[in-house]
Amino acid sequence: MSKMFKSAWLITLTMMLLLTACSGGNNGSKNAAGAGNENSATATNDSSKGSGEGAEQEIVELDLFVNMAWWPLKNWSGKVTEEITKKTGVKLNVQVAADDKQLPLLIASGDLPDLVYTATDLTRMADSGVSYPFGELIGKYAPDFEISQERIGVNTMADGNFYTVRNAFSTEQEWKDNPKAIPGANGLTLRQDIMEELGNPELNNLEDLISVLGTVKEKYTDMVPLVWDKDQIGQHLRINFGLKKSKGFVDIDGSARYYLKDENYLDYYLYMNRLYREGYMIGENFTFKDAQQDDQYVLNGQAFAHGGGAADTTNPQLEELGKPFKMKQVTKLLSDKAGIPMGGSGWAGMYITKNNKNPEASIKFLQYMYSEEGQKLGLYGIEGEDWEWNEAEKYPVMKYDFNNTELQTQMGSVWWGLIGSSGVNEALQRYSPDSEMTQWGLAAREALEFNPALGLVTTEPDTEEQTIEAQIENMVTTEELKIYMAASEEEAKAQYDALLQKAESLGLAKLEAWATAKYKEYQKNF
Numbered sequence: 334m335s336k337m338f339k340s341a342w343l344i345t346l347t348m349m350l351l352l353t354a355c356s357g358g359n360n361g362s363k364n365a366a367g368a369g370n371e372n373s374a375t376a377t378n379d380s381s382k383g384s385g386e387g388a389e390q391e392i393v394e395l396d397l398f399v400n401m402a403w404w405p406l407k408n409w410s411g412k413v414t415e416e417i418t419k420k421t422g423v424k425l426n427v428q429v430a431a432d433d434k435q436l437p438l439l440i441a442s443g444d445l446p447d448l449v450y451t452a453t454d455l456t457r458m459a460d461s462g463v464s465y466p467f468g469e470l471i472g473k474y475a476p477d478f479e480i481s482q483e484r485i486g487v488n489t490m491a492d493g494n495f496y497t498v499r500n501a502f503s504t505e506q507e508w509k510d511n512p513k514a515i516p517g518a519n520g521l522t523l524r525q526d527i528m529e530e531l532g533n534p535e536l537n538n539l540e541d542l543i544s545v546l547g548t549v550k551e552k553y554t555d556m557v558p559l560v561w562d563k564d565q566i567g568q569h570l571r572i573n574f575g576l577k578k579s580k581g582f583v584d585i586d587g588s589a590r591y592y593l594k595d596e597n598y599l600d601y602y603l604y605m606n607r608l609y610r611e612g613y614m615i616g617e618n619f620t621f622k623d624a625q626q627d628d629q630y631v632l633n634g635q636a637f638a639h640g641g642g643a644a645d646t647t648n649p650q651l652e653e654l655g656k657p658f659k660m661k662q663v664t665k666l667l668s669d670k671a672g673i674p675m676g677g678s679g680w681a682g683m684y685i686t687k688n689n690k691n692p693e694a695s696i697k698f699l700q701y702m703y704s705e706e707g708q709k710l711g712l713y714g715i716e717g718e719d720w721e722w723n724e725a726e727k728y729p730v731m732k733y734d735f736n737n738t739e740l741q742t743q744m745g746s747v748w749w750g751l752i753g754s755s756g757v758n759e760a761l762q763r764y765s766p767d768s769e770m771t772q773w774g775l776a777a778r779e780a781l782e783f784n785p786a787l788g789l790v791t792t793e794p795d796t797e798e799q800t801i802e803a804q805i806e807n808m809v810t811t812e813e814l815k816i817y818m819a820a821s822e823e824e825a826k827a828q829y830d831a832l833l834q835k836a837e838s839l840g841l842a843k844l845e846a847w848a849t850a851k852y853k854e855y856q857k858n859f
Contacts, residue, residue: 411745575672
């Protein structure tokens with residue numbers, strides 16, 4: 334379905350062209366369906382230009398299914414999306430998934446829309462019977478669409494095709510080339526006024542943190558020393574222990590081992606158990622029903638430390654509530670074991686399905702969205718109006734409150750950039766010289782660890798390996814609590830050993846053997 338997009342002066346221009354055509358035998362018309370006809374995009378180089386602002390163009394409407402129930406933009410609205418349509422000639426009719434069961438049903442029924450954006454079901458979508466291989470469409474419709482070999486490599490499937498280029502991926506060199514790129518790193522905030530009352534005690538390592546929490550528990554008996562975001566329990570500490578969270582594999586003596594076998598995991602569990610046993614965190618934290626309960630503890634002044642907190646977003650709320658205190662970000666790593674595994678292949682990807690009614694417009698739309706211009710438009714907004722590029726320091730200077738998610742949604746910005754954005758471009762928008770989270774992010778950069786071959790080791794749907802992994806994950810969510818809440822350190826160690834034994838009984842050895850074979854196979858590409 335399409336419609337003509339015209340403005341008054343364009344109508345005038347068209348009439349002039351028609352008159353010229355009548356006299357000269359050349360109608361001068363353009364093929365409007367080819368979005369971004371003059372683009373030459375790469376995932377890392379800005380060689381793309383729009384398809385000619387001001388030229389009359391036919392708007393191609395494509396149906397997009399977003400397989401994320403939390404997706405903030407429910408329709409293609411806002412100045413950024415309008416600018417993207419102006420640049421590409423493509424408008425998206427957005428449908429956001431109701432739950433994670435919807436996409437598998439659509440795939441099974443064959444009732445897929447033109448485009449699918451998903452972070453799960455990647456392998457199901459990467460099937461020549463379900464989606465078009467990018468290489469096929471690029472060769473036919475967009476031969477100037479250049480994608481770096483690194484990105485092709487990490488997205489190539491067993492059949493030799495790549496069906497998407499996942500966002501959030503950047504090479505180690507790209508991270509090194511962009512020192513202002515701030516990685517996503519779960520933070521920790523503390524009550525600034527209480528720290529001052531305590532004489533700003535040293536906080537240089539994890540033992541210092543224990544000491545501060547202990548003092549707070551002793552002097553402020555009505556206060557919870559530490560409260561966690563329900564979805565990020567322990568995550569700031571995992572960073573300080575250099576650990577993966579919840580899924581995946583680690584390299585142990587050249588083999589791919591389940592992440593819980595990392596030599597630092599027991600130390601992390603014992604630290605968390607100590608926090609619980611000594612009353613620095615509460616059992617109720619494990620029963621929170623939503624992600625606002627921890628915020629309420631902080632906003633009401635009931636908690637001293639906030640695991641997962643960001644002072645940049647919490648302090649404006651405290652000010653609005655008229656609270657006489659602020660939160661202060663912990664801006665340094667607290668352990669020489671700290672590490673942030675960067676995975677290997679990116680996160681979500683856009684797929685052009687075999688039901689797509691205009692593959693040419695679709696691949697050219699993605700060509701623009703993967704270009705530097707398209708990425709920055711989607712992530713940051715309109716250049717000059719919403720942001721300026723700091724050429725000396727290589728980062729975007731925002732002209733709006735980047736932490737205002739409601740404003741971003743109104744603009745149609747940020748999330749749409751995820752359609753084709755690199756990890757570095759996503760990370761550059763987090764840099765703000767006056768931000769406490771930036772100071773923490775710069776410290777966290779020092780802990781980045783890269784192993785793309787290991788990050789590529791992921792189980793595939795409907796396989797025995799995925800079944801084993803899912804059973805182990807389900808088991809860990811309940812058994813882990815027994816470690817956190819154990820009555821003694823000895824009991825915590827015993828519960829950790831029991832957890833690993835249960836994982837073995839569910840087929841962990843078989844899963845690790847498969848993962849190690851895949852790991853060694855992928856290592857040949859790097």
